[in-house]
Amino acid sequence: MKTTARFEIGYEQLLDPDGKPMVKRLPAFANDKKTMLGLYKTMSLTRAFDTRAIALQRTGKLGTYASCLGHEATHVGVGSAMAEDDVMAPSYREYGAQFTRGVKPEQILGYWGGSERGNVYEGPAAGDFAWCVPIASQCLYSAGAALAFKTRGEKRAVVVFLGDGGTSEGAFYEGLNAAGVWDLPMVFVIVNNRWAISVPLARQTRAETLAQKGLAAGVRGVQVDGNDIIAVRKVADEALKRAREGKGPTVIEALTYRLSDHTTADDATRYREAKEVEAAQRKEPFVRTRKYLESLGIWDEKKEKALVAENKKTVDAAVKAYQEAERDSVAAMFDHMYAELPDSLREQREAALREAE
Amino acid sequence: MANRITLVEAVTQALAWELEHDESVVAFGQDIGANGGVFRATDGLQKRFGEKRVFDTPLAEAMITGLCVGMSTQGMKPVGEIQFSGFMYPGVDQLISHASRMRNRTRGRLSCPMVLRAPYGGGIHAPEHHSESMEAIYAHTPGLRVVIPSSPRRAYGLLLAAIRDPDPVVFLEPKRIYRLTKQEVPDDGEALPLDTCFVLREGGDVTLVSWGAMMNETLKAAAKLAEEGAEAEVIDLGTIKPYDSETILESVERTGRLVIVAEEPRTAGVAAEIAAEVAEKALYSLLAPIERVTGYDTVMPLFQLEMSYLPSVERILGAARRTLEAKR
Numbered sequence: 211m212k213t214t215a216r217f218e219i220g221y222e223q224l225l226d227p228d229g230k231p232m233v234k235r236l237p238a239f240a241n242d243k244k245t246m247l248g249l250y251k252t253m254s255l256t257r258a259f260d261t262r263a264i265a266l267q268r269t270g271k272l273g274t275y276a277s278c279l280g281h282e283a284t285h286v287g288v289g290s291a292m293a294e295d296d297v298m299a300p301s302y303r304e305y306g307a308q309f310t311r312g313v314k315p316e317q318i319l320g321y322w323g324g325s326e327r328g329n330v331y332e333g334p335a336a337g338d339f340a341w342c343v344p345i346a347s348q349c350l351y352s353a354g355a356a357l358a359f360k361t362r363g364e365k366r367a368v369v370v371f372l373g374d375g376g377t378s379e380g381a382f383y384e385g386l387n388a389a390g391v392w393d394l395p396m397v398f399v400i401v402n403n404r405w406a407i408s409v410p411l412a413r414q415t416r417a418e419t420l421a422q423k424g425l426a427a428g429v430r431g432v433q434v435d436g437n438d439i440i441a442v443r444k445v446a447d448e449a450l451k452r453a454r455e456g457k458g459p460t461v462i463e464a465l466t467y468r469l470s471d472h473t474t475a476d477d478a479t480r481y482r483e484a485k486e487v488e489a490a491q492r493k494e495p496f497v498r499t500r501k502y503l504e505s506l507g508i509w510d511e512k513k514e515k516a517l518v519a520e521n522k523k524t525v526d527a528a529v530k531a532y533q534e535a536e537r538d539s540v541a542a543m544f545d546h547m548y549a550e551l552p553d554s555l556r557e558q559r560e561a562a563l564r565e566a567e
Numbered sequence: 568m569a570n571r572i573t574l575v576e577a578v579t580q581a582l583a584w585e586l587e588h589d590e591s592v593v594a595f596g597q598d599i600g601a602n603g604g605v606f607r608a609t610d611g612l613q614k615r616f617g618e619k620r621v622f623d624t625p626l627a628e629a630m631i632t633g634l635c636v637g638m639s640t641q642g643m644k645p646v647g648e649i650q651f652s653g654f655m656y657p658g659v660d661q662l663i664s665h666a667s668r669m670r671n672r673t674r675g676r677l678s679c680p681m682v683l684r685a686p687y688g689g690g691i692h693a694p695e696h697h698s699e700s701m702e703a704i705y706a707h708t709p710g711l712r713v714v715i716p717s718s719p720r721r722a723y724g725l726l727l728a729a730i731r732d733p734d735p736v737v738f739l740e741p742k743r744i745y746r747l748t749k750q751e752v753p754d755d756g757e758a759l760p761l762d763t764c765f766v767l768r769e770g771g772d773v774t775l776v777s778w779g780a781m782m783n784e785t786l787k788a789a790a791k792l793a794e795e796g797a798e799a800e801v802i803d804l805g806t807i808k809p810y811d812s813e814t815i816l817e818s819v820e821r822t823g824r825l826v827i828v829a830e831e832p833r834t835a836g837v838a839a840e841i842a843a844e845v846a847e848k849a850l851y852s853l854l855a856p857i858e859r860v861t862g863y864d865t866v867m868p869l870f871q872l873e874m875s876y877l878p879s880v881e882r883i884l885g886a887a888r889r890t891l892e893a894k895r
């Protein structure tokens with residue numbers, strides 16, 4: 211038999227878990243002080259925010275919350291590679307990516323604190339999609355957004371995040387197929403954190419990689435160490451550049467690990483072993499990045515202390531803003547259902563307002 | 568001079584008008600390009616407007632619906648076609664989880680000015696899944712608009728309105744009457760309102776409310792009633808959700824009698840909603856119990872029995888006569 215097609219999946223890793231470069235020459239941005247400090251600071255803020263959000267939930271001050279612990283390099287690396295007028299479609303834990311887009315920590319708290327007001331983003335995120343809870347369904351509207359850009363000849367790309375579990379959904383495959391067939395300016399970022407709540411990756415697929423799931427749709431796929439901020443940023447830069455230049459979509463599979471419970475409503479000790487988590491902990495992204503900065507001579511204990519203090523201030527201010535925000539009025543439930551309130555809904559709105567008095 | 572066209576041609580005419588006059592409008596679906604759609608609703612549009620504006624998609628309804636959602640959030644006005652309403656379900660997730668709630672989820676930051684069109688309803692001897700009337704699913708979904716035209720002129724005006732509407736519209740086209748009659752439909756770009764029903768016949772004895780293909784039987788029943796000396800007021804709902812209850816209530820207050828005619832299954836249907844609202848707001852005007860003449864709570868049968876499923880003129884007459892004969 212002849213071979214009619216052959217495929218391969220590349221894997222990018224540039225820093226080892228000790229923050230040591232694994233190649234002779236890192237990408238240029240890795241030597242740019244401002245870029246690297248920016249990435250590290252956003253990762254650090256993300257972690258400080260995450261820790262506080264969990265504490266808020268535990269003390270009854272926040273609803274169920276999905277932690278991003280361990281995903282910071284993937285989220286920040288991808289988000290920071292985006293241009294302002296690109297569009298991001300998150301799932302539900304990509305805070306680090308959102309921070310790079312100007313979403314404020316108090317807005318994220320607002321959402322998990324039970325108000326749609328948390329989704330009213332400004333700045334670069336003003337055109338971004340909000341959280342998407344129905345797994346992988348974001349892949350389809352993301353394709354629509356990308357098709358809009360392509361139709362209008364705009365050099366903009368859509369970045370859509372999903373999880374390893376999400377790759378089992380039909381919507382993911384239909385989205386990929388759309389991206390392939392129209393060569394859409396899209397980047398699918400599969401955050402492979404090995405778990406979909408309690409279901410391990412081996413129960414989702416027999417495929418060797420998730421990156422290869424793009425291949426059947428004619429979409430290139432690449433794997434990256436999702437805990438290596440430099441590698442993530444590099445593959446995201448490349449994928450976005452291709453997308454904006456009309457060279458088509460990419461699937462990035464970022465290998466990382468969900469160090470936390472699935473959400474604050476979950477107890478991961480019920481289904482996974484402590485030693486697996488400990489092993490993953492040794493590869494986490496944060497320390498690695500710091501060590502790399504130290505090796506560049508642009509980071510030290512003193513700066514770290516100052517950053518921790520600064521993050522605390524930022525998060526304190528966000529929590530204060532969140533806690534001081536007025537509760538939603540009952541009217542808010544009605545006022546954004548349609549551009550103009552239909553009569554039938556007006557009646558219901560009035561009744562609800564009377565009830566609330 | 569007279570531009571007499573069928574309902575399906577009116578759909579084409581409306582699409583062409585909007586494609587011509589609004590650059591952000593695009594139309595897509597399965598077989599809608601060179602083939603012009605299996606019912607020819609997009610006949611000639613690709614040739615006229617090019618493949619960027621009118622195009623075939625892969626065979627994936629969830630994707631078609633999702634494309635509508637995504638494109639509309641980015642300032643376009645997509646009109647997606649699902650080949651038959653029975654194949655909308657893969658895309659219902661996009662409709663219910665996203666299209667209908669995008670505006671609310673983002674407090675108005677993003678919205679979905681999209682239209683999802685599909686031929687719907689029974690009576691054309693089609694195979695399984697090609698004949699059902701499930702408009703209530705969409706009507707039950709907060710945030711959607713559901714529009715069903717029942718004549719060429721209303722198809723034209725309502726489709727224009729649906730495309731121009733800032734919110735997502737499910738536009739169901741009664742395929743049984745796609746080519747039943749021709750009507751003069753001026754191609755003037757005039758939209759019809761989405762917030763009123765249409766009074767097709769005035770009368771003071773009984774109110775008949777219907778929509779879609781059943782308007783045909785309902786009007787026939789009204790003509791028969793007139794021969795029998797009873798004047799029926801016939802109302803075409805047009806927009807199923809949110810619907811204009813005022814016109815219906817005003818009519819029932821005059822006639823004291825209400826018959827709702829619908830192809831949909833009976834339980835939890837749009838007819839049930841109208842009956843409930845009239846009972847709440849106009850009970851004391853009623854001279855007879857409200858009657859519903861609907862499809863049954865059965866699977867839409869294959870075509871040997873479809874005419875037994877669909878409300879007939881006789882069934883409508885029976886219900887109307889019962890209301891007229893009722894003694895309080």
Ligand SMILES: Cc1ncc(C[n+]2csc(CCOP(=O)(O)OP(=O)(O)O)c2C)c(N)n1
Binds near residue numbers: 343372376401403468
């Ligand atoms: C369509 C759908 N089914 C089920 C759920 C419930 N659920 C929420 S998160 C989740 C696991 C998702 O795992 P993965 O895609 O790997 O993302 P991760 O949570 O690991 O980031 C499930 C089953 C859902 N939100 N949507």
Ligand SMILES: [Mg+2]
Binds near residue numbers: 373374402403405406
């Ligand atoms: Mg996962």
